[in-house]
Amino acid sequence: MSEALTPQIEIRGLSKVYPIPGGEVHALTNINLTIEKGDIYGIIGMSGAGKSTLIRCLNRLDTPTDGQILIDGENILAMDKKQLRQTRRRMAMIFQQFNLLMQKSVARNVRYPLEIAGVPKKQANERVMELLRIVGLEDKANAFPAQLSGGQKQRVAIARALASDPEMLLCDEATSALDPMTTQSILALLQKINSELGITVVLITHEMAVIRQICNKVAILDGGLLVEQGTVDDVFMHTKSAAGRRLFGILPEQQEQLPPQPAIRIVFDGEAAEQPIISKLVKEIGLDVNILSADIRQLNQKAYGQMLIARPDDPFDVQQVMEYLRGLGMTVEEVNMP
Amino acid sequence: MTWEKLLPLLWNSTVETLYMTFWSSLIAYAVGLPLGVLLVITRKDGIMPAPTFNTVLGVVINFLRSIPFIIMLAVLFPVTRAVIGTAIGTKSIVFPLIISAFPYIARMVESSLEEVDHGIIEAAQSMGSTNWQIIYKVLLPEAVPSLVNGAAISITTILGYTAMASAAGGGGLGSLAIVKGLNVRKFDVMYSASLLLVALVQIITVFGTRITRRLDHKRR
Numbered sequence: 001m002s003e004a005l006t007p008q009i010e011i012r013g014l015s016k017v018y019p020i021p022g023g024e025v026h027a028l029t030n031i032n033l034t035i036e037k038g039d040i041y042g043i044i045g046m047s048g049a050g051k052s053t054l055i056r057c058l059n060r061l062d063t064p065t066d067g068q069i070l071i072d073g074e075n076i077l078a079m080d081k082k083q084l085r086q087t088r089r090r091m092a093m094i095f096q097q098f099n100l101l102m103q104k105s106v107a108r109n110v111r112y113p114l115e116i117a118g119v120p121k122k123q124a125n126e127r128v129m130e131l132l133r134i135v136g137l138e139d140k141a142n143a144f145p146a147q148l149s150g151g152q153k154q155r156v157a158i159a160r161a162l163a164s165d166p167e168m169l170l171c172d173e174a175t176s177a178l179d180p181m182t183t184q185s186i187l188a189l190l191q192k193i194n195s196e197l198g199i200t201v202v203l204i205t206h207e208m209a210v211i212r213q214i215c216n217k218v219a220i221l222d223g224g225l226l227v228e229q230g231t232v233d234d235v236f237m238h239t240k241s242a243a244g245r246r247l248f249g250i251l252p253e254q255q256e257q258l259p260p261q262p263a264i265r266i267v268f269d270g271e272a273a274e275q276p277i278i279s280k281l282v283k284e285i286g287l288d289v290n291i292l293s294a295d296i297r298q299l300n301q302k303a304y305g306q307m308l309i310a311r312p313d314d315p316f317d318v319q320q321v322m323e324y325l326r327g328l329g330m331t332v333e334e335v336n337m338p
Numbered sequence: 339m340t341w342e343k344l345l346p347l348l349w350n351s352t353v354e355t356l357y358m359t360f361w362s363s364l365i366a367y368a369v370g371l372p373l374g375v376l377l378v379i380t381r382k383d384g385i386m387p388a389p390t391f392n393t394v395l396g397v398v399i400n401f402l403r404s405i406p407f408i409i410m411l412a413v414l415f416p417v418t419r420a421v422i423g424t425a426i427g428t429k430s431i432v433f434p435l436i437i438s439a440f441p442y443i444a445r446m447v448e449s450s451l452e453e454v455d456h457g458i459i460e461a462a463q464s465m466g467s468t469n470w471q472i473i474y475k476v477l478l479p480e481a482v483p484s485l486v487n488g489a490a491i492s493i494t495t496i497l498g499y500t501a502m503a504s505a506a507g508g509g510g511l512g513s514l515a516i517v518k519g520l521n522v523r524k525f526d527v528m529y530s531a532s533l534l535l536v537a538l539v540q541i542i543t544v545f546g547t548r549i550t551r552r553l554d555h556k557r558r
Contacts, residue, residue, distance in 0.1 A: 059464055088466040099461035102556040103480050113465045115475065144555040157461075164465065 006073040008168060008200050009035040009058065014067035016053050016224075027053045028064070029224045035217075037167075040194050040201040042211040042232070044247055045221035051204040054221065055172050058202065059088050071168075089117065092161030096173035098153040100145040106132070106156050107141040113163040131159040135189065151182035158189060162197070169193065171203035175210060187214050208247045212236070212297065212304075220244045236304065237267050237331055245335075248306070249295065262311035263292055264321060267331040268304060277328060278307075285320055287312060308335070339526055347514060348530060354428050355510035355538070358500045362435035363493050370440040373399065374447025375473060385459060385469050402441040407499045410438045411506055431500065431508040439496050446492055450484035451477055483554035490546020494539045501535060511535045 014031040017024050028050045035041045045051045056062040058069060060076055069076045071087055079087060092113075101109050107128050114124035132138045135155040145153055154174060161169055171190065175183040191214045194201050205211065211218050211232060219229040222243035228235055239245050266277070282289055289309050296305025311334060312318055318334070325332045377395060380388040405413070414434045419425040422433050454477055462476045478485070501512025511531045519528025 061460055061464060085466040085468065088464055093461070093464040095457060095461060097455075097457050099455070099457040101458060101476065101480060102455075103482060103554075112462075112475070116465065116467050116471050146556050160465075170464075 006070075007034045008037045008039075008072060009033075009202065010068075010070040010073075011054075011058075012068040012070070014054070014057060014069065015065050016050070016057065016062065017065045026224050028057070031067070031226050033219055033226065033229065035200060035202060037200055038194070038198060039217050040191070040203070040215045042215035042218045043202070043204045043221060044206065044208060044211055044218060045204075045243065046206060046246075048223075049221040049243075050224040051206075051221050052172060055093075055170050055202060055204045058170055059091050059093060060084060061093075089113070089164040090166050091168040091170060092164060092166040093170040093172065094154065094157045094161050094174045096176045098145070098150075098157045098177075100153055100156055100160075102145050104144075105141065106137065106143050106145070106148070109145065109156055110159045110163055113160060117164060127163065128159075131162055134162065134193075135159045149182075150178050151185060154178065154182075154186050155189065158186075158193070162193070162199075166199060168200045168202065171201065173204060173206075176205065176207075183210070184213075190214060208249070220247065233304070237269070249293075261292070261336065263308045263335050264311050264318070264325075265333050265335045266307045266309065266325055268296055268306065269329075269331070277325070277330070278309075280328075281321065281324060285317075285324055287317055287321065339524060344527065344530065347518065347527070348511075348534060351509060351511045351514040351531060352534060352538075354508075355497065355500050355512070355535070358428060358431055358435060358503065358508070358510055359493060359497045362432045362439055362500075363489075363496050365432070366436045366439035366443050366492075366496070367489070369436070370443025371447050373440065373444035374451060375477070377444060377448040378451040378477070379469070379473065383456075385463070385472055399441040399444050402437070403445065405438070407434070407438045408502050408505060410434050411502065415506075426507040428503065428509040431503045431506060434506075435496060435499055438499060439492065442495065443488075443492050446488040447485065450481045450488050453484050454480045483550045483556070486553060487546055487550040490542055490550075493546075494542050497535070497539060497542070511538075 011031055011033040014028055015026070016028040017026055031054060043051050043054060053062055057064045058076075060069075064077065067077075071091065074083075074087070076084065076087055101112065104112075107125075110128045110131050111124050114127060119127070129138060129141065132141055135158050137152060137155050137159065140148065140152065140156075145156065148156065157174075158169075169190070174190075175186050178186060187210060190201055190203070193199050194214075201214075203210070203215070215232050217230065218232045218235050220227050220235070220241055220243050222241065227241035228239070228244050235244065236248065239248055278289055278291070281287070292308040292310055294305070294307040296307070312321065322332050322334075373395070377392065377399075378384055379386045380392040380395070382389050382392075384392075411431075411434045414437060415425045418430050418433045422430045424430050458476060458480060459472060462472050467476070500508075500510050501515075503510050504513035504516045511534050515528045515531035515535075518524060519526075519531060
């Protein structure tokens with residue numbers, strides 16, 4: 001695969017400060033991020049971390065206080081109105097609340113971007129039906145948004161976003177208003193759009209499951225700061241930040257004031273998870289193992305996951321367990337769990 | 339009064355009332371609708387922020403709105419004469435009616451447009467719409483049911499104003515009730531004209547509600 005020289009989206013030194021009565025809020029502080037063509041880039045953080053502000057700055061729905069956002073090398077913040085409109089057509093957006101035109105039919109909604117671009121009616125209508133086929137809603141062309149379920153509304157929004165043949169798709173909490181089943185189907189659709197149409201997807205979410213399911217890269221935002229970024233595999237295997245640990249469930253979301261329980265975190269990669277590790281550990285070391293939590297799932301067609309086991313009291317036993325597991329090729333670390 | 343005499347009177351007055359209501363509503367909308375749009379889009383969080391302009395426009399509209407119609411009719415006398423050619427009669431009433439109604443309509447339109455979800459506007463912006471496209475393809479169409487409902491209310495208000503036309507020698511059902519009814523103690527004329535006015539308001543209200551419901555695809 002040939003890499004393009006200029007990244008699709010490059011964020012340099014981005015900051016956003018909101019004035020509030022009696023002071024200011026630093027929503028984003030010095031964010032640097034590079035998104036390559038073909039990425040499914042997930043930006044994750046707790047609510048208030050600044051992720052929504054960040055994605056809204058990308059197409060200038062929000063204006064940053066400082067920094068640059070280069071779209072294929074061109075700074076979107078320096079563009080005049082006309083250039084901005086042209087650029088926005090290349091970077092479509094979908095929203096948590098869908099934001100469909102409620103007084104227009106599904107077909108008219110999807111046709112909107114074509115209408116404003118001046119595409120002839122006949123050609124536009126053909127394209128609309130094609131788009132509705134992609135999202136599986138060709139039978140709903142004449143329905144109105146109010147008659148659709150949440151998942152169907154998001155599909156219409158996706159079809160509408162695709163109408164302008166964008167190179168990028170920005171997803172602002174696109175699955176947060178949907179139930180788990182529907183979330184799955186929308187994520188699968190986003191993945192299909194990425195792989196079949198080659199559209200770069202940037203999505204923000206507060207759910208690590210979303211990141212683990214479809215993203216290849218992830219950035220973690222905490223209090224307006226970018227605390228961690230990289231490939232999903234990397235960040236998951238070697239989580240460094242406290243925010244990352246919380247989001248991965250290694251630390252609880254709210255740090256409670258309970259005495260922490262010492263634990264050993266075992267990270268499974270694709271191959272090792274097929275071995276009966278715990279059973280081997282018990283048999284060969286002769287120690288009882290107390291499993292505190294386990295979470296193993298499919299990620300990029302490989303089994304990934306983590307397990308937390310209680311740390312033995314004897315430091316020698318700890319040493320033995322850690323060495324044994326490392327010998328099997330596992331990533332192991334000592335952590336504290338409440 | 340016999341029905342043979344009363345019916346033509348009522349008919350002519352109804353036509354006059356509808357004439358005044360129709361033309362003043364139409365022209366007041368031609369002025370008030372764009373002003374309502376301006377009030378919404380020039381706000382601080384609107385699509386074309388111009389806060390100073392917005393404040394000035396708001397003050398002017400509030401000032402005009404606070405003048406009662408009967409006072410407006412008197413105050414505008416010389417202006418009406420200059421614009422229409424005469425300040426007396428059914429036709430001349432249309433001018434002060436417009437001046438009284440358009441600020442009211444601007445506010446009605448503003449409140450209808452305010453109901454449009456800001457997220458929809460943002461979605462349209464994210465798709466690369468021009469401000470003009472947002473106004474005529476998103477803002478106004480999304481507000482249509484509410485605008486129609488507002489129009490029904492505005493028209494009935496204007497219809498109510500026309501009843502004061504007799505103060506400037508205008509015709510219509512209001513004049514009939516007062517000049518040829520109350521003032522000459524012909525209560526049958528007064529009551530039948532008044533009842534017709536009430537009936538007109540009812541018809542407009544009922545139709546307004548019905549059309550609004552039919553047009554609204556949001557609640558289904």
